[in-house]
Amino acid sequence: MPRLLDLGDGALTLEFGDRIAPEFSAKVMATRDALAAAALDGVTDVVPTWRSLTVHFDPLRLDRQRLADCLLRCAQAPVQKSALATRWQIPVCFGGEHGPDLNAVATAAGRSPEAVIEALCATELRVFLLGFLPGFPYLGELPEWLRLPRRSTPRSAVPANSLAIAGAQAAIYPWVSPGGWHLLGRTPVRLFDLANENRPALFAPGDSLRFTSIPADRYQQLHAAVAAGEINADQWRLP
Secondary structure, three states, rough: EEEEEEOOOOEEEEEEOOOOOOHHHHHHHHHHHHHHHHHHEEEEEEEEEOOEEEEEEEEOOHHHHHHHHHHHOOOOOOOOOOOOEEEEEEEEEEEOOOOOOOHHHHHHHHHOOOHHEEEHHHOEEEEEEEEEOOOOOOEOOOOOOOEOOOOOOOOOOOOOOOOEEOEEEEEEEOEEEEEOEEEEEEOOOOOOOOOOOOOOOOOOOOEEEEEEEOOOOHHHHHHHHHOOOOOOOHHHHHH
């Protein structure tokens, strides 16, 4: 049984385990979807993580015990494809100035840079959670042979929209930020947009995505089109 914890007087956390594991993430997503279907008045925010689900609520509108009972029922929901999930295809310019660690990663993995790119583009990655920065997606899982520890020396400034890997996960930095992950490429896709009031973060937990490799000139074209507002998020959705 999952463990239910109080988080102040306006939130409950449902824990499914004590470690990072895809099976716990799947249960988190199934519970989130079941809770959305329950449509409880008074739920103000739902925050999925790798192994837990935190639900914020207004205690003046929603009784704590009613929410707790509902969460424990929702936790029994079967794991299945999420009706709330979106599939994405994200273009990435790999290597060179956009992916300065590609060759070193390939050498460490005992493969060619082309094999690393091919593996990343062939793997459908799942968005497990958002964190660290607004819109920053933790993606997984990578093939076993591509799982490397973080860089021994972090960078003080990782360029925005950089695709990076560390351990079993990949991520994309939405903003310029310090970071210790290996940089393999960069995407022209905007991951966070405050002008989109309904969905400022492009990705949501439970989404899935695939990368597609593009040359540097195509990256520049798409980057300029996104900056000019000529391309919106629907461009990157898959049916």
